[in-house]
Amino acid sequence: MNAAVDFLRQNRAKHLQWSVDLCRIPSISTKPEHKDDVRKAVEWTRQRCEEAGLKARVMDTGGHPAVYAEWLGAPGKPTLLVYGHVDVQPTGDLKLWDAPPFDPQVKGDWLIARGSADDKGQVLIHVRAAAAWLATEKKLPVNLKFLLEGEEEIGSPNLAPFVHQHRDLLKCDQIVISDTGMPDDGYPAVTIGTRGLAFRELRLTGPKQDLHSGSHGGIVANPVVVLAKLIATLHDDKGRITVPGFYDDVREFSAADRKEINALLPDEKKYLGELGSPAFVGEEGYTVAERRSIRPTLEVNGMYGGYIGDGSSTIVPSKAVAKVTMRLVPNQSAVKIGAAFEKTVRERCPKTVSLEIPHVEHACDPYVSDRGAPIMKAAAKALKESFDREPAYLYEGGSLPILPMFKKELGADSLMLGFASPRCNAHGPNECANIRDLDRGAEAVARFLAYAGG
Amino acid sequence: MNAAVDFLRQNRAKHLQWSVDLCRIPSISTKPEHKDDVRKAVEWTRQRCEEAGLKARVMDTGGHPAVYAEWLGAPGKPTLLVYGHVDVQPTGDLKLWDAPPFDPQVKGDWLIARGSADDKGQVLIHVRAAAAWLATEKKLPVNLKFLLEGEEEIGSPNLAPFVHQHRDLLKCDQIVISDTGMPDDGYPAVTIGTRGLAFRELRLTGPKQDLHSGSHGGIVANPVVVLAKLIATLHDDKGRITVPGFYDDVREFSAADRKEINALLPDEKKYLGELGSPAFVGEEGYTVAERRSIRPTLEVNGMYGGYIGDGSSTIVPSKAVAKVTMRLVPNQSAVKIGAAFEKTVRERCPKTVSLEIPHVEHACDPYVSDRGAPIMKAAAKALKESFDREPAYLYEGGSLPILPMFKKELGADSLMLGFASPRCNAHGPNECANIRDLDRGAEAVARFLAYAGG
Numbered sequence: 001m002n003a004a005v006d007f008l009r010q011n012r013a014k015h016l017q018w019s020v021d022l023c024r025i026p027s028i029s030t031k032p033e034h035k036d037d038v039r040k041a042v043e044w045t046r047q048r049c050e051e052a053g054l055k056a057r058v059m060d061t062g063g064h065p066a067v068y069a070e071w072l073g074a075p076g077k078p079t080l081l082v083y084g085h086v087d088v089q090p091t092g093d094l095k096l097w098d099a100p101p102f103d104p105q106v107k108g109d110w111l112i113a114r115g116s117a118d119d120k121g122q123v124l125i126h127v128r129a130a131a132a133w134l135a136t137e138k139k140l141p142v143n144l145k146f147l148l149e150g151e152e153e154i155g156s157p158n159l160a161p162f163v164h165q166h167r168d169l170l171k172c173d174q175i176v177i178s179d180t181g182m183p184d185d186g187y188p189a190v191t192i193g194t195r196g197l198a199f200r201e202l203r204l205t206g207p208k209q210d211l212h213s214g215s216h217g218g219i220v221a222n223p224v225v226v227l228a229k230l231i232a233t234l235h236d237d238k239g240r241i242t243v244p245g246f247y248d249d250v251r252e253f254s255a256a257d258r259k260e261i262n263a264l265l266p267d268e269k270k271y272l273g274e275l276g277s278p279a280f281v282g283e284e285g286y287t288v289a290e291r292r293s294i295r296p297t298l299e300v301n302g303m304y305g306g307y308i309g310d311g312s313s314t315i316v317p318s319k320a321v322a323k324v325t326m327r328l329v330p331n332q333s334a335v336k337i338g339a340a341f342e343k344t345v346r347e348r349c350p351k352t353v354s355l356e357i358p359h360v361e362h363a364c365d366p367y368v369s370d371r372g373a374p375i376m377k378a379a380a381k382a383l384k385e386s387f388d389r390e391p392a393y394l395y396e397g398g399s400l401p402i403l404p405m406f407k408k409e410l411g412a413d414s415l416m417l418g419f420a421s422p423r424c425n426a427h428g429p430n431e432c433a434n435i436r437d438l439d440r441g442a443e444a445v446a447r448f449l450a451y452a453g454g
Numbered sequence: 455m456n457a458a459v460d461f462l463r464q465n466r467a468k469h470l471q472w473s474v475d476l477c478r479i480p481s482i483s484t485k486p487e488h489k490d491d492v493r494k495a496v497e498w499t500r501q502r503c504e505e506a507g508l509k510a511r512v513m514d515t516g517g518h519p520a521v522y523a524e525w526l527g528a529p530g531k532p533t534l535l536v537y538g539h540v541d542v543q544p545t546g547d548l549k550l551w552d553a554p555p556f557d558p559q560v561k562g563d564w565l566i567a568r569g570s571a572d573d574k575g576q577v578l579i580h581v582r583a584a585a586a587w588l589a590t591e592k593k594l595p596v597n598l599k600f601l602l603e604g605e606e607e608i609g610s611p612n613l614a615p616f617v618h619q620h621r622d623l624l625k626c627d628q629i630v631i632s633d634t635g636m637p638d639d640g641y642p643a644v645t646i647g648t649r650g651l652a653f654r655e656l657r658l659t660g661p662k663q664d665l666h667s668g669s670h671g672g673i674v675a676n677p678v679v680v681l682a683k684l685i686a687t688l689h690d691d692k693g694r695i696t697v698p699g700f701y702d703d704v705r706e707f708s709a710a711d712r713k714e715i716n717a718l719l720p721d722e723k724k725y726l727g728e729l730g731s732p733a734f735v736g737e738e739g740y741t742v743a744e745r746r747s748i749r750p751t752l753e754v755n756g757m758y759g760g761y762i763g764d765g766s767s768t769i770v771p772s773k774a775v776a777k778v779t780m781r782l783v784p785n786q787s788a789v790k791i792g793a794a795f796e797k798t799v800r801e802r803c804p805k806t807v808s809l810e811i812p813h814v815e816h817a818c819d820p821y822v823s824d825r826g827a828p829i830m831k832a833a834a835k836a837l838k839e840s841f842d843r844e845p846a847y848l849y850e851g852g853s854l855p856i857l858p859m860f861k862k863e864l865g866a867d868s869l870m871l872g873f874a875s876p877r878c879n880a881h882g883p884n885e886c887a888n889i890r891d892l893d894r895g896a897e898a899v900a901r902f903l904a905y906a907g908g
Contacts, residue, residue: 030763030764030765030766030767031763031764032764089767090761090763090767092663092664092761092767092769093664096663096664096772154765154766155766181669195668197668197768199766201766206731206732207729207730207731208729208730208731209550209730209879209882209883209884210546210547210550210881210882210883211729211879211881211882212851212852212879212880212881212882213751213753213755213779213781213881214649214651214781214850214851214852214853215635215746215850215851215852215876215880216729216746216851217746217751217753217781217851218736218737218745218746218749218750218751218753218781218851219734219735219736219742219745219746220729220731220733220734220735221731221732221733221735222753222754224685224754224756224757224776225685225686225688225689225753225754227682228681228682228683228685228686228754228757229682229685229686231678231679231682231683231686232679232682232683232685232686234679235679275661275662275665275670275674276661276662276663276772277660277661277662277674277675277806277807278660278675278805278806278807278808279674279675279805279806280673280674281673281674281675281806282672282673283672288673291672291673292669292670292671292672292673295672296672297667297671297672299667299671299672299676299679299768299770300676300678300679300682300759300760300771301667301760301761301766301767301768301769301770301771302678302759302760302761302762302767302769302771303678303682303757303758303759303760303762303774304757304758304759304762305754305756305757305758306754306755306756306757306777307544307546307755307756307777308756308757308758308775308777309484309485309544310484310485310486311484311608312484312608312609312653312655312755312777312779312814312816313484313543313544313546313755313756313777313881314651314753314755314779314852314853314881315546315755315756315881315882316753316755317754317755317756318550318730320757321762322678323760323761323762323766323767325667325766325768327667327668327671327672351732351733352731352732352733352735353731353732354732360766362766396668396669397666397668397669397670397671397672398666398668398669398768399668399768422669425663425665425666426666426669427664427665427666427667427767427768427769428663428664428665428666428769429663429664430663
């Protein structure tokens, strides 16, 4: 084990270059024009798995392809399946980036690029750890499989059928995922809960085409205004979501749980400064730490309608669109909440416009890990030794749609070892990864493999 | 006069080609990348004025240039100033056009192109009439000036200083404008009132950048949601605008006026079908015809914020923008209403976001013509003879910001002879002009010049 850790320390520059090279590929899975880039990222990752000493291949999923890799030379030892993804979110407004999102920049301890934290850098932590063991000991302390996909950021639409189809190939005792966060740089963590997600797009049509607002303004419903009024009804003045039944299944956490969660929030003033918002808001009766982890939310992720260019255009718009996601907590059901939301919006939408809600599969249930499992103890020991600090146990605000699916298809629980701090700004502009945390993360995983092997 | 009318009838094909050629120039004044096209449209129009026998030149305005043309060979006769514009609205969504907006199509009686009705086709009616007189009689029955500008669709920001600077050159007894509508194809009209306009753009910023909606959703204000809530407050459930003082100066029209206005609305069911809306809406207590002409409105012309591409992106947006215009009626003041709106929005906007309202000059007061003036009788006679039908007298829902300005700078009233029917769909996709109405319009103007000359 010490040899593997030494190997990782000696190869930090080379492994940083791996992150740089992978982040250079603009593998935005939601954009059809980047389809070839997703495949390129997958193929590049397959090559690194081979370079590490694993047997690796690219597999078709029906959508974007995935890498499967394995080393199965430890009979009698447990089999771990590492899951990750090499696709990324869209860039958003390019003007908000200090450098092009796919031209990775190294500045001090930080690697800045779309995907550097979510999830390319974290995927490579596991490839690095396997490479270290196989280079120094010619073996691993456990049997190891990798499944690294290319469409997590669009909700992994083909993963469930793929895993179902290949459930013998992917058979394992435990899944390990590094796609979650740490409370701060250098502060390791195991995530023990993730929020679920339900997504709906609302498409309103008023007049069949944009109209002159002088000739026809004031006599037909303006779909932008109607949509604004619909959105305005979704929260009450206490910050609670007004969809009937929305809170019916929400688990109320114990005072002890809430105390632990609240202890983890960074300095509120500093945190607010990082977000750049004028003030915190949210559901009455809960703290900032609780609102972002164990309470459900409803956000409009985007909205548009009418003329959105420079200057003015005096029209009554024909169409307005809003993209809405809800983050769900134990024990809400994504399907149930998605349907309740859709029903509510259809009921509240006036007949003066037409409303279309396309059918989507972008949904997942919340997930909670067993905190007392042996694998959790192996992870805690490895993290403590590598970061010189006891790990935190986190309820993550984000969603990992694959957790309940893996449990169902493979019967295996997931361990979430995350290495992205809040400063990484995943999904936002200037996404970045702390290079020292990536290095310590690789060492932690190398140690974890030993402890997991018993 | 009959010779001039005959000339127009013999030259219809040539004059239609003028419209086609001018509409081929994409002179979108609000788009900086079309700056040269606006100049090209102005220069092309100057050449046609020369071809008609006028003395014409292109003049600088500080923004997009304008054409000035004149024929002053009728001493003792009144001087008319024809005002029009050769810039156009943006195209909007190109997918809604059956053919490219700047590739004019002739289909039956219709010329389809951006600008065909608003206002290139109508500008050329006057050039055609002047050409007919000068080709056949070698003179005009009145002194005639033309001022054809290139930035009406962005609110004529340089016209007032230009007219002020050149008030001696532009001195006239009467202004004539063809940039208004007819109740139907073949149904001539004089517009006797136009609505005013006040424009404001609302720019909200929440977090300083887009945030991951899992990590940070539910704890900071979402500017799209805040903007939606703001917009939702702007109308009450009776369709009335809730800005305090908004209706203080609104003129209530007499029962006789309202009867005349209501008689002009086309078949409501057919009209609704043309608009393509599921239903009429609007201010309680007023008819459809009244709501679109003599009642003020507030419309959101466009709104955007967050992720507006395909699929989903799970962010809390940093910014949201709405473009709002209000149509004003006698005796509202655009400056006063614009300020009242801005004050109201600032008061209602919570401190959880920051609000920016850029300073804009896009505003104009409503206008009413003197229905008993001799020039009105000359117009009515010419229209009746050319269209074989008594003209209608219209209150137009649109705005002509230059009317109150001309009155102030030149002391002259404006006569509004419009030739665009509701089917022309000005500002929308597949904008078109009825070729027969353009032809009859040119004849009407040729006759009107004779009657105006006394």
